[in-house]
Amino acid sequence: MFTGETCLNRVKPDTREAKTKGESKRGNREVKTDCIFCQIVAGKVPSEIIYQDEAVIAFRDINPQAPTHLVIIPKRHIPSLAQLTEAESSLVGHMVSTANQLAKREGIAESGYRLVINCGKEGGQLVPHLHLHLLGGRKLSDKLD
Ligand code: AMP
Ligand code: ZN
Numbered sequence: 697m698f699t700g701e702t703c704l705n706r707v708k709p710d711t712r713e714a715k716t717k718g719e720s721k722r723g724n725r726e727v728k729t730d731c732i733f734c735q736i737v738a739g740k741v742p743s744e745i746i747y748q749d750e751a752v753i754a755f756r757d758i759n760p761q762a763p764t765h766l767v768i769i770p771k772r773h774i775p776s777l778a779q780l781t782e783a784e785s786s787l788v789g790h791m792v793s794t795a796n797q798l799a800k801r802e803g804i805a806e807s808g809y810r811l812v813i814n815c816g817k818e819g820g821q822l823v824p825h826l827h828l829h830l831l832g833g834r835k836l837s838d839k840l841d
């Protein structure tokens with residue numbers, strides 16, 4: 697359960713490693729070593745991490761679609777929104793709350809921004825690890841697709 701309070705000072709990367717190929721455990725968190733976002737969480741793939749806490753991590757998108765384009769992900773491997781259990785639903789609230797705080801930090805809270813979660817093939821999801829896009833810093837398209 698998340699309180700909604702988000703401290704944006706916790707950015708120290710988590711360097712504990714997954715031990716085996718495929719799936720393993722880091723603490724009590726599942727790690728999929730063939731997943732690019734799990735590899736970012738594990739510190740195996742470099743990225744510009746701008747925030748992390750016990751549950752989520754946020755980094756700059758490698759192929760930004762707007763002046764500000766951040767990706768907020770759960771540290772635990774959840775393939776997509778479609779696989780989110782009822783018990784995990786508060787995690788999405790925490791991801792949104794984190795995105796709202798990061799929008800303020802990026803200076804786009806006043807001008808406006810867009811939060812997007814792509815789900816599945818026809819939803820445009822390319823990386824099969826649940827993630828929230830934070831886009832802003834320019835006038836975004838009026839269309840949603
Ligand atoms: P989606 O199409 O919703 O699955 O979005 C996946 C996003 O992840 C895309 O915007 C990619 O540019 C981004 N991405 C993929 N690999 C990396 C990476 N190594 N570091 C940062 N962003 C990435
Ligand atoms: Zn993953």
